[in-house]
Amino acid sequence: MRFDVITIFPTMVEAGLAEGVVGRARGRGLLDVVVHNLRDYTTDRHHVVDDVPFGGGPGMVMKPEPFWAALAQISAEGPPPDAVLLMSPAGRRLDEAGVRRFAGCRHVVVLCGRYEGIDERVRTRWVTDEVSIGDYVLSGGELPALVLIDAVARRVPGVVGDEQSVEEDSFARGVLDYPHYTRPAVWDGMAVPEVLTSGHHQAIRQWRRYEALRRTFERRPDLLETAALDDDERTWLRAWQTQGNIGQ
Ligand code: ADE
Numbered sequence: 001m002r003f004d005v006i007t008i009f010p011t012m013v014e015a016g017l018a019e020g021v022v023g024r025a026r027g028r029g030l031l032d033v034v035v036h037n038l039r040d041y042t043t044d045r046h047h048v049v050d051d052v053p054f055g056g057g058p059g060m061v062m063k064p065e066p067f068w069a070a071l072a073q074i075s076a077e078g079p080p081p082d083a084v085l086l087m088s089p090a091g092r093r094l095d096e097a098g099v100r101r102f103a104g105c106r107h108v109v110v111l112c113g114r115y116e117g118i119d120e121r122v123r124t125r126w127v128t129d130e131v132s133i134g135d136y137v138l139s140g141g142e143l144p145a146l147v148l149i150d151a152v153a154r155r156v157p158g159v160v161g162d163e164q165s166v167e168e169d170s171f172a173r174g175v176l177d178y179p180h181y182t183r184p185a186v187w188d189g190m191a192v193p194e195v196l197t198s199g200h201h202q203a204i205r206q207w208r209r210y211e212a213l214r215r216t217f218e219r220r221p222d223l224l225e226t227a228a229l230d231d232d233e234r235t236w237l238r239a240w241q242t243q244g245n246i247g248q
Contacts, residue, residue: 001105001156002032003149004081006070007112008042008049009142010037016146017039025159031148038062041069050115059116067111067122074109081107083128085148087141088113091130096171098131102148110148112141174227175216178208210236 007013013035017023027030039047042065050060075083082105092098102108111118111127123130133144153159158168170177181192195207213233216223217240222235 001030001033001153002107003107004036004074004107005112005145005214006036006038007140007142008114009112009140010035012142013112013145014188016143017149021160024148025153025156026137030156030158036070038070039068041073043067053116054224056200057116061116062113062122064117064119064122067118067126071109071122071126079103079107084111084126086110086111086113086118086123086127086130086139087133087148088130088192089132089135090115090117091132091139092179093134094151096174099148099151100155102152108152110141110145112145114140127213133176140152158193166169166216171223175210175212175223176220178212204217205230213237214240222230 005013017035019028022031022033026033030143037051042048049062049066051063051067053059053061070134071084077087078130083102085102085108087110110124131144131148138144154166157163166172168177181196185192185197193207195203210230213236216227217237231236
């Protein structure tokens, strides 16, 4: 899968892509990420990328021409990209379904905005999806682009060594992840739940499903409206709902 990222802070984006799962995926050729410096697509001596807003008001707006030049060049190099994303707090909030959809693309271009935003004509002509990573405003689209690429890369086959761990991650099944423990079995007076050291795989699986659902019920009950639950899970849920509290 290929990403092209267009930004005025290429070193910031490169730094976030150099290590960990994404860094390894790039090294192994599973993920190709090309980071473009927007200023390289300007034609003036000072490499200006912003200008005052028409209609007045505070802040600056990113000029259309450099984005146009970058997008035209990327498009001319091969088949048109499957998606052109604009990272913006005004976009649709990214969720697991969105991540999976983008992971199904072969080529995605990501535009990182700064200042008050990007000239609307860039969005009108080029952008297929405006994407937000949450209801808060960051200083630019670079961190959101890194968040998106990381989440999408994890869904590309082969990128995460253990496919099952991706499937068990929070949200993959529509519920939150269960709690995890490692050695030592007792730490600072706190013991690991007995079932996890029992070697009884069926009981461990059951405990994990129960705890995952319990967390979801406590923290994110909204997810339960669409989660695919089996009979056991529906029984546990009904009990908690009628009890009004949770006990095992
Ligand atoms: N740019 C600034 N804030 C953002 C957000 N929350 N999501 C995506 N892009 C952004």
